[in-house]
Amino acid sequence: MPEHAATMHKTLATPRLGLLGDSFIYAGPNIQADVCRHSVTLACALSQQPLSIHAAGRCWQGHLLVIRPFLKRTVDTGSAPVALIDLEPSHPRYNTFSCQAPEASVTALDAARFAGLLACVQGFAQQRLSGPQLRAAVCLHVADVADSIGPEVPVSSPVLQMMAAVRMDPASDLGMLSRRVGLPARRASQLFVSALGLTVRQYALAEKIRRAAMFLGSSRPLTDIAQLCGFADSAHLAKVWQRCYGMCPSTFFGGRLAPHNGNLDLAWRQQVSLAGSLANRWESGAAD
Template sequence: MWQGTVALQPGRLIYAGQLGVAHRHRHAAVQLVLAIAEPVRLRDESGTEWQGRAAVIPPGAEHELAGGSAGLMAWIDADGLFGQALTARVRRTRLPVDSVAAWAAAARPLLDDILDGNLDHIPSACQVLGKLADAGPPNETPLHPALRRAVAVLPAMLDHTVHLGQLAAAAGISASRLGHLFADELGLPFRAYVRWARLRRAIDHARHGGTLTDAAHAAGFADSAHLTRVCHEMFGLAPSLLARAVDWHEPVP
């Protein structure tokens, strides 16, 4: 049973708590699995089963998970710098990237952190993610003023198609420059950032009592089926689970 805390940030969704069962699926994000109390079981597309404490699953790889342990689950946007770094770790194993052997080998350097860390605590989980991606400490440099304006304006545009040029005009900068700022300072391409902003808006709406249909429309999805499909594609989980079955960690401004 999934029971824990979720944080949804640009480019990543982090879950800390009791790991549940995820039936055979594949998704667009890079997935990280870290178990604390006891090993979890993973099975790849070939049917090969592995039992262990840590795995990095690349985008598009079919898999299933048997839960039962406490730990961390994270989904990282594959197009962002973080996701690319995680996928590169899997490739550097020189094992077939769709195999559980490669996923386990890619995550092996984190085993000491799993044993010593407090992965049922969201801030600690974020630190572990940074180590795995070779990202070091979070970048504390203030965002470019135009990017800060764009990020502030974007939520008001989510009920319609968001065009980079339109957002750039509102931020007082050229579209090409704004696109580079998204990639360089936020680590995500513009379209990926918008997708994660829509998911956050929809899940926020649903967890505060709105229906999935209302949540989908509020975030610019065509309907609840569209929202559900995107959630499954990104996380392998239903939006109803993310909205109501777990608690949410809200970052301090």
């Protein structure tokens, strides 16, 4: 085993998670899981061993893979460490990936071209990169990857308004949102799906998951977190979390991940709330 790989294995004896507001970064010793989640995932190998993604009867391998949302897949890194960057639907470049042609379920990228991204996740895994510097680095490198996939596609004002409303209240339904933007429900739904590649209901569930993740390190009971984030109960939260991340919530919420342990980075605390950002973007667009 190469020296850097051996060091990485030792460093990642326990997982590390960074909360960046509209994205997450996770580094762990290895992953073998069946998952299906709403986020765009950038999967990065942290050793010389490539990753393997199995989905729809196909297998993709590489050191840097981009995975579309809602793709049911099996992730297998063997015994090798891995880092995952998940872009939430609220991320400004989410639709660059989510609105690709259906055949682009998984895209293998040139690891040499995006060596900066791999260095970034290595730095996070080894606890050399954290806080605002981590958030800035991830933002920069994700934008670089997104530009290689396709151009940035602006989101219309009605969709931005609906996104902001759901962020403030995930219980908002399509009827409420369509009235807010002054459009028929069917037209509002079409605009939303066309812009982001997912439905209002899927976006609302993603927001509930994002809210739940913000309680990591809080030591609050799972029942309280489920109630505060709009889930029916803790069993509902556990079911959704297991489907999305392939691990039970206790792995994340059971106290193993905490800032004082050095394996939970709360970079999102330095980030302006997306609701405010969306409102500002909408007001700017309306003024143009």
